[in-house]
Amino acid sequence: MDKDPFILDLLAFVGSSPTPFHAVASMQTRFLDNGFASLDERHEWDLRAGGRYIVTRNGSSLIAIIVGRHAVTANGMRIVGAHTDSPCLKVKPSANITRSPYLQLGVEVYGGALLNPWFDRDLSLAGRVTYRNSAGKIVSANIDFREPIAVIPSLAIHLDRDANKNRSINSEQHVSPVVLIRGDAEIDFLDLVKRQLLDEHPECAAKSVLSYELSLYDTQAPAIVGANRDFITGARFDNLLSCYCGASALLDAGDDVSCVLVCNDHEEVGSASACGAQGPFLKSVLERITANPEALTRALDRSFMVSADNAHAAHPNYTDKHDAQHRPVLNGGPAIKINANQRYATNSQTAAVFQDLCIQAGVPVQTFVSRSDLACGTTIGPIIASEIGINTVDVGVPQWAMHSIRETAGQADSHYLYLALREFFRLQALPF
Secondary structure (H helix, E strand, O other): OOHHHHHHHHHHHHHOOOOHHHHHHHHHHHHHHOOOEEOOOOOOOOOOOOOEEEEEEOOOEEEEEEOOOOOHHHHOEEEEEEEOOOOEEEEEEEEEEEEOOEEEEEEEEEOOOOOHHHOOOOEEEEEEEEEEEOOOOEEEEEEEOOOOOEEOOOOOHHHOOOHHHHOOOOOOOOOOOEEEEOOOOOOOHHHHHHHHHHHHOHHHOEEEEEEEEEEEEEOOOOEEEOOOOOEEEEOOHHHHHHHHHHHHHHHOOOOOOEEEEEEEOOHHHOOOOOOOOOOOHHHHHHHHHHOOHHHHHHHHHOOEEEEEOOEEOOOOOOHHHOOOOOOOOOOOOOEEEOOOOOOOOOOHHHHHHHHHHHHHHOOOOEEEOOOOOOOOOOOHHHHHHHHHOOEEEEEEOEEEOOOOOOEEEEHHHHHHHHHHHHHHHOOOOOOO
16 A cells, blocks of 8 residues: 555544544454454354454454465464553543532543643543343443543643642542533433433444443544654554554465464553453464464464554654664654563564565664663563564554654654565565
8 A cells, every 4th residue: 555545544543443442343344344254252263274354352352364375383473463552541430520510520540641631632432331222131332422522621820830840640630521511400421421322323222321431532633744744643553553554464465374463452551351462362363273282382483473562752852861872763664672671572583584574675674772771661572472482573663752642653654664564474484
């Protein structure tokens, strides 16, 4: 795919995926529309050489598979991993906060969110709702209010003269969004949720909302910005950008070698869940592809994984926060992420393989290493590498404002990552 249509489609995907549930539903539709068949973990699978399949778990994690025509024990698998979740504010189960005359929502911070940018934004709500229908069955559906229905107002500087020097944010007291002014009628948050559910799914026959997983998000659409249109800005680039690049590359892959895309939920909170990278989802799928434990072990020794999760680009206003020799720049290509303490899974061999892939794809490549005196983040790469024992490299598109409500990346870098991953999925044999 050419760069310009690719970028526009990427931004449309991110904008229409306010939660992991929506991102997975969007990717699932795209794969099904391009000839992939849906699998159910509860049923027996009949996987055939050349077949293309998808399977989801919890509605928030997805694995897409191309079963290669070459024996998996001979050529191994090409696996790309990313994650569907992003730091955000999630609505608490008992959400109503009434500070007369306002209705506010109790929220919980999910992941390592940068909280300052959430103030004074036009916010909406989206996620999954679980309800009982008229037949008495418990059913779930995704909803998205789309319209801005909430705001978290800042405290005026007149009431906090030191705001620009040392204002701190208490996540329990200061980030409760205001939804409406209560009139004579007592409006409950569940009433709003049920009304939205029936508006979006009039056929659902919902009698009562039992539970929900709803997140706030910024309604400002992703955009191409800069005097020379050098940048893209938007929410959830970490890590829907990698999900999109991986999915696009897999759709362009052949069927000689087995290829897998895994997009896990819950990376931002440690990955320890049934559908997270530390859970059994990927391993159970690989076991079903290879049919027995010995075949899986042999296949994994010939396999390779690219863990794709965005990297920190050097910030021009805070250059001292970066290692002087490892400062990725926007539009300089994907960065190979390295950490001596195994916060990233990259080693010298896997780094060399990815560098070579970029050379073959005509893509520039960079290296990211954190300052030695700053803590380093991590990814699903070390988790999956340690869980299943696979050669892994951690890479990512450089970006600014990671974990903000609006992040910035280079317009060219997403397309570069796609080209490198497309080359990877076409790799017939490992070069070592």
